[in-house]
Structure formats: structure tokens, C-alpha cells
Amino acid sequence: MSLFITFEGLEGSGKSTQARILYESLQAQGYPVILTREPGGTRIGEWIRQILVDLRHTEMSPTTEVLLFSAARAQLVHELIGPYLSEGGIVLCDRYADSTYAYQGYGLNHNLDDLLAITTFATGGLMPDLTIYLDIDAELGLERKRQARSAPSSLAPHLATLQEGRPPIYGKPEWNRLDARELSYHQRVADGFHKLMLREPERWRRMDANLSIEDLARLIMDAVAPLLEQVQQYHLPSNQSLSDAARE
Numbered sequence: 001m002s003l004f005i006t007f008e009g010l011e012g013s014g015k016s017t018q019a020r021i022l023y024e025s026l027q028a029q030g031y032p033v034i035l036t037r038e039p040g041g042t043r044i045g046e047w048i049r050q051i052l053v054d055l056r057h058t059e060m061s062p063t064t065e066v067l068l069f070s071a072a073r074a075q076l077v078h079e080l081i082g083p084y085l086s087e088g089g090i091v092l093c094d095r096y097a098d099s100t101y102a103y104q105g106y107g108l109n110h111n112l113d114d115l116l117a118i119t120t121f122a123t124g125g126l127m128p129d130l131t132i133y134l135d136i137d138a139e140l141g142l143e144r145k146r147q148a149r150s151a152p153s154s155l156a157p158h159l160a161t162l163q164e165g166r167p168p169i170y171g172k173p174e175w176n177r178l179d180a181r182e183l184s185y186h187q188r189v190a191d192g193f194h195k196l197m198l199r200e201p202e203r204w205r206r207m208d209a210n211l212s213i214e215d216l217a218r219l220i221m222d223a224v225a226p227l228l229e230q231v232q233q234y235h236l237p238s239n240q241s242l243s244d245a246a247r248e
């Protein structure tokens with residue numbers, strides 16, 4: 001059995017911070033685990049990300065935006081998430097399909113049934129086993145992000161090496177086309193996330209993003225721990241794939 005965990009929340013809520021901590025902790029415990037992000041995580045997906053976040057692309061239609069996010073997601077599921085889950089691993093993903101419903105659905109007023117159909121087409125219906133929601137006030141999240149941009153980054157050198165041959169996936173938080181939208185948009189997105197959680201309360205764990213990084217990491221590990229029983233622990237040399245280990 002495998003395990004698929006996603007992190008959702010507004011900008012600056014701490015998703016990348018907590019995804020990285022969980023990744024390192026599971027890896028240290030000998031679990032087969034990968035960390036990836038949306039949009040991006042693959043060579044093609046990172047190109048699509050550049051188009052999506054470019055501040056110059058003010059003419060992008062909301063439909064184009066949905067399709068680009070979905071195209072990046074389709075590639076990520078096809079190339080990375082699907083194969084790793086089918087080998088019994090744990091996939092941690094920094095944002096996934098729920099972001100489409102919250103941002104393009106509730107934020108940009110796209111029809112939710114259309115988004116569901118496009119997302120199902122892109123992912124083959126793959127849904128997370130667990131989604132961690134980091135709940136933060138929209139203004140505070142954007143302020144955290146502004147501050148982080150003016151501070152030196154501690155994430156880039158380590159995480160850039162996670163996916164060899166792929167573009168670096170985590171650096172300084174970027175200030176992008178999507179962040180630059182007005183505050184009321186981010187507040188609609190937050191309301192959207194809350195509605196999504198009400199629909200599927202068993203899949204979501206809502207956490208107060210104002211807690212300290214350490215307290216949140218503990219709460220997240222408590223939420224993940226019961227699900228770890230469904231994953232086989234391996235202690236692999238770093239250059240050995242899961243399928244190699246399974247054959248041995």
C-alpha cells in the first residue's frame with residue numbers, strides 16, 4: 001500500500017516549510033518518500049509553472065489558467081506521483097487538485113463541476129489519502145511571504161538537490177502573478193478551502209498556521225502516524241529504486 005499526502009493553504013501559510021520537515025522526518029525513519037510540488041515537480045511542469053507565475057502574463061484567461069494547472073498536474077501524476085505510489089511509496093505534494101477548486105473555482109468563479117471533470121481527466125481520479133490544511137489569515141500569509149523574500153533563503157541549497165536532473169524546486173518564496181491578486185480574491189479562496197473541508201472532513205486535517213513551526217510539525221506527524229502502517233519501511237541506499245529493492 002502507498003500513501004499520498006497533500007499540503008494546502010493560502011500563500012505564506014507554511015506548506016513548503018511543513019512538507020520539507022515531514023519529508024525529512026519520514027526519510028530519517030526509513031520510509032520510501034518523495035516530496036514534490038504543484039504546479040511543477042517535473043521538467044515539463046516547471047516550464048508550465050514559469051508561464052503561470054510570470055507577472056507579465058496579465059492577459060491570461062481564467063480558462064487558460066485552469067488548463068495549464070491541469071496540464072502540469074497530468075504530467076506530475078503520470079511521471080512521478082502515479083509510478084511512486086504504485087511502488088508502495090509515500091508521496092508528499094505541496095498543493096494539488098484542491099488548489100484548483102479553491103483558487104480557480106471559488107477564487108475566479110469557474111464552475112466547480114467543470115473543474116472536477118477537467119481534474120479527473122488530468123489525474124485519472126487520483127485523490128490524496130490525507131490533506132493537511134494550514135489555516136492562516138490571508139493578509140498575514142502574504143505579509144510572511146513579503147518578509148521571507150527580503151531574508152536570505154535557507155531552503156534552496158538543500159532542496160535543490162532533491163530531484164537530480166530537474167530544476168531546483170524550492171528557493172526563496174517567489175512573488176508571482178497569482179500572489180499579486182487583490183486581498184478579496186485570497187479571502188474568497190480561503191472561504192473556498194473551508195467549504196471543501198466541510199464536504200470531505202475525513203480526508204482533511206485543519207491546522208492553525210499561527211502555531212510555531214515545531215508545534216505544527218508535531219501535529220502533522222500525529223496525523224500521519226496512523227497511516228504509516230500501510231507503508232512498508234525500506235532502508236535504501238540513495239541510488240537504489242524501490243523496484244530494485246522489491247526484487248531483492
Ligand SMILES: Nc1ncnc2c1ncn2[C@@H]1O[C@H](COP(=O)(O)OP(=O)(O)OP(=O)(O)O)[C@@H](O)[C@H]1O
Pocket residue numbers: 009010011012013014015016017018144145147148173174209210211212213216
Ligand atoms: N508556523 C510558522 N510561524 C511563523 N512563520 C512561519 C511558519 N511557517 C512558516 N513560516 C515562515 O513563513 C514564510 C512562508 O512559509 P512557506 O514558504 O513555508 O509558506 P508556503 O505556504 O509554502 O507559501 P507559498 O504559498 O507562497 O508557497 C517563510 O518565511 C517561513 O519561514
Ligand SMILES: [Mg+2]
Pocket residue numbers: 015016017094
Ligand atoms: Mg511554498
